[in-house]
Amino acid sequence: MALLWGGGSPRSQASVASPLRVPSPLRVSYVNGQPTPKKTIAYNGHGGVVRVRSPARGTSRPPIVSVAAVASSEHTARVVDTITKLLKGRDILKKTVVQCFKRADPGTGSLSLQDLKQFRDYLSQVIGVPLEAFGDLVNTYLCFDFDGNGFMEVNEAYKLVKFHLCEYRKKLGGKEGPVDLPSTTLQEAGFEVIEELGRGNQGVVHLVTTSDGEQVCIKSLQKAQMTASGIEELQEEFQTLRNLDCGQVAKVFQLFQDAQHYYMVLEPYFGGDFTTLLSRARMQGVMKSERWLQGLFRQCFDALAFLHQQAIMHCDIKEPNIMLKTTDFHNPHVVLIDFGVCRAMAAKPNGMPSGTLGYMPPETLSNFKWFPRGDIFSMGVVIMQVLTDKIPPSGPRTVTTPGGIFIEGCATMKEIIQATKTRAPPFHLMPAGVPGLTQLLRAVLAKAMQQRPTAPQVLKDAWFYEVPDLPSEPTRTKSEWATIGITKSFLARPSVMGEDLPPAIAALQEIHAM
Numbered sequence: 001m002a003l004l005w006g007g008g009s010p011r012s013q014a015s016v017a018s019p020l021r022v023p024s025p026l027r028v029s030y031v032n033g034q035p036t037p038k039k040t041i042a043y044n045g046h047g048g049v050v051r052v053r054s055p056a057r058g059t060s061r062p063p064i065v066s067v068a069a070v071a072s073s074e075h076t077a078r079v080v081d082t083i084t085k086l087l088k089g090r091d092i093l094k095k096t097v098v099q100c101f102k103r104a105d106p107g108t109g110s111l112s113l114q115d116l117k118q119f120r121d122y123l124s125q126v127i128g129v130p131l132e133a134f135g136d137l138v139n140t141y142l143c144f145d146f147d148g149n150g151f152m153e154v155n156e157a158y159k160l161v162k163f164h165l166c167e168y169r170k171k172l173g174g175k176e177g178p179v180d181l182p183s184t185t186l187q188e189a190g191f192e193v194i195e196e197l198g199r200g201n202q203g204v205v206h207l208v209t210t211s212d213g214e215q216v217c218i219k220s221l222q223k224a225q226m227t228a229s230g231i232e233e234l235q236e237e238f239q240t241l242r243n244l245d246c247g248q249v250a251k252v253f254q255l256f257q258d259a260q261h262y263y264m265v266l267e268p269y270f271g272g273d274f275t276t277l278l279s280r281a282r283m284q285g286v287m288k289s290e291r292w293l294q295g296l297f298r299q300c301f302d303a304l305a306f307l308h309q310q311a312i313m314h315c316d317i318k319e320p321n322i323m324l325k326t327t328d329f330h331n332p333h334v335v336l337i338d339f340g341v342c343r344a345m346a347a348k349p350n351g352m353p354s355g356t357l358g359y360m361p362p363e364t365l366s367n368f369k370w371f372p373r374g375d376i377f378s379m380g381v382v383i384m385q386v387l388t389d390k391i392p393p394s395g396p397r398t399v400t401t402p403g404g405i406f407i408e409g410c411a412t413m414k415e416i417i418q419a420t421k422t423r424a425p426p427f428h429l430m431p432a433g434v435p436g437l438t439q440l441l442r443a444v445l446a447k448a449m450q451q452r453p454t455a456p457q458v459l460k461d462a463w464f465y466e467v468p469d470l471p472s473e474p475t476r477t478k479s480e481w482a483t484i485g486i487t488k489s490f491l492a493r494p495s496v497m498g499e500d501l502p503p504a505i506a507a508l509q510e511i512h513a514m
Contacts, residue, residue, distance in 0.1 A: 080174040082128060083165050093165075096126055097158045110151035113141050119157060133168035140164070142371055146308060148454040163311035181235075185258045191218060203261075207268060216253065217266045226262070234262055237339045241266075244310060248303035250337040269335055271324025274382060275391055281329040290434050292332075293387075297437075298464055299334035300379055305455035307336075308372045314339065315370050317378035318359050319391050358392065358407040362421045363449045373452040380425075380444035381405060383437075388429040421447065436463035 086093045104111055104119035111119055120134050134140065144160040145152060152160070186193070190211030198205045203221035210216060221234065234255075241252035254265040272280055278288060286292065300322065307314060314321075314336060325333040353360065353368050361377035364370055384405055385391045392403035399411045406420040425445050430438040440463050446452045453461070 076172050079129065080169055080172050083169045083172075084174060086127060087162070087165060087169070093162065094158060096123065097161055098154060100126060101154045101157055108151075110149075110153050111157065112151060113137065116141060116152055116157070119152075123161065129165070129168065134161075134164045135167075139369070139371075142449075144311070146305075146372075146454055146456060148457050159309065159311060182256045183258065184256055186218070186263065189256065191216075215268050217268045219264045219266060220261045221264075223257075223260055223262065231262070234264070238264060240312060240339050244307070244312070246303065246306045248299055248306065248334055248336060250335055250339070266337075269323040269325050269337070271327050271329070271332065273324075274319035274322045274386055277319075277324070277386060280327075281332075284327075284329045286329045288387075288431075290437075293434060293437065294464060296332050296334065297383060298459065299332075300336075300383075301376075301455050301458045303334065303336045304372075304375050304379060305459060308375070308455055313370050313372055314375050314378075315354050316356055316359075317375055317382060318356050319382055319386065320394075322382065357413060357416045358404045358420065360420065361449065362447050365417050365420060371449060373449050373454060376444055376452050376455060376458065377446075377449075380441050384425055384430070384441055384445070387431055387434075387437075388426060390426070390429075434463075436461075439463070 086096075100119055100122040101111070103122050104115045106112075106115060116137060120131060120137065123129075124131050124134070140160055141152065144156050144163075146156055146159075147153070186208070191208040194207045194209060194215070196204060197207055197217065203219060205217055205219050208216060208218050221230075226234075238252055238255045241250055245251065250269075251267040252264060253267070254263075256263050256265075281288065304314070304317075316338060317336075321336060321338045323335050323337055325335050353364050353370060355364065355370075355378075359378040359381050361374040364374050385403075388405070390403055390405050390408070392407050393401065397403075397407075399409055402408060405425050406423055407416055410416045410419055425441070427438055427442065430441070440458065440461050443451070443453055444458065458464075
């Protein structure tokens with residue numbers, strides 16, 4: 001079985017399926033049904049470039065189909081098929097990653113950026129995927145260094161590979177799986193509206209009951225106000241939430257449409273969001289003790305750690321997007337919602353970055369790119385604003401409107417951006433009873449991204465040493481596209497660590513046998 005794509009130098013591509021070469025085509029009168037000018041058609045053997053040569057008068061032949069275009073299409077289909085098999089047969093992919101990792105490992109059990117380049121080259125040749133599939137290695141390196149130690153461990157390398165293969169497969173036309181979008185009305189689907197919960201520019205959220213009497217939320221968006229890209233983003237949000245099933249991430253059930261609206265059916269959360277967190281807690285007689293805050297904010301960073309492990313960034317962490325699952329404030333259960341602007345890691349930016357000014361980190365405002373530690377910065381803004389009573393109010397505001405540690409006193413977007421980059425957070429306003437949290441926030445809100453901790457590093461901070469038990473919830477989905485990673489038990493298998501077969505032969509034999 002020949003490798004589908006080559007990597008490295010031209011000599012290393014000897015086993016790559018070469019593009020078909022054909023003689024220069026015959027003279028024709030028409031190309032794609034149109035009369036051609038007097039020029040020559042010549043196939044160059046690489047890109048399928050064709051020039052047209054006028055025929056003798058009185059002759060006519062059918063249009064020429066580029067053999068290279070046909071070969072390229074078949075080539076792409078085979079690459080998509082190979083990646084699909086690797087993503088569904090995860091053991092094969094994991095074995096290949098481990099073996100290529102061992103070849104690039106200088107003996108430290110981890111990879112530097114230079115080692116990662118070697119790992120990428122080995123893997124490209126083994127599985128037959130071009131180097132371009134693995135994106136910008138510098139950005140990738142920063143995104144997948146989950147523990148923030150500056151090196152890439154084998155599990156981080158596996159998740160990097162898995163993410164980029166998924167993205168490259170989509171780029172080539174592969175799909176993650178069909179998103180069922182049936183057409184039906186709310187009434188026909190068995191939903192009865194109870195009350196309106198919230199309203200935005202494009203849609204509204206209602207609490208409804210199902211035909212079985214259960215309560216769910218439905219987010220409805222008007223088709224007339226949505227662009228083609230907006231519809232695609234809605235489907236992306238649904239697909240993302242469907243592939244994540246963490247106790248701290250919003251749960252989604254359905255996506256459907258009628259003539260006027262798109263509808264997304266979500267799990268209902270009754271505890272309100274973080275804009276009213278402390279006032280609601282006081283109504284129940286809950287004091288914001290250090291232990292209570294530890295349990296609350298531990299869940300926030302647990303959710304971010306889970307998202308980042310799944311190669312997803314939220315990109316819009318703010319008080320309205322963090323909710324409590326129930327009204328039991330004595331034992332709060334945090335849930336992140338609204339993944340409409342979430343970005344896959346290392347994805348290329350498209351113009352201005354998504355997010356909310358006043359919460360976006362300095363590097364995103366400067367470089368128009370999101371990194372995992374950007375979510376950490378945004379969460380730090382939320383925590384400080386909650387505890388210092390600086391949550392910005394919704395609706396129009398002026399320079400005298402209070403609220404927002406990087407928004408107060410600003411009249412323009414430019415001023416907010418400048419304040420985020422240069423203004424020191426008001427640490428002096430933090431409650432005196434949580435000095436450990438204040439110290440942690442100094443790191444979380446660092447202006448320089450590399451000085452900020454990752455989510456796992458935050459969770460290991462001394463301030464979280466003693467926390468209340470968290471609710472027992474499933475931490476991941478059973479979706480075949482979700483990421484568990486390479487576990488210690490997987491590494492212990494003799495078939496993984498053994499070297500009976502070269503990794504290229506072993507991987508390709510297993511893929512071919514599927």
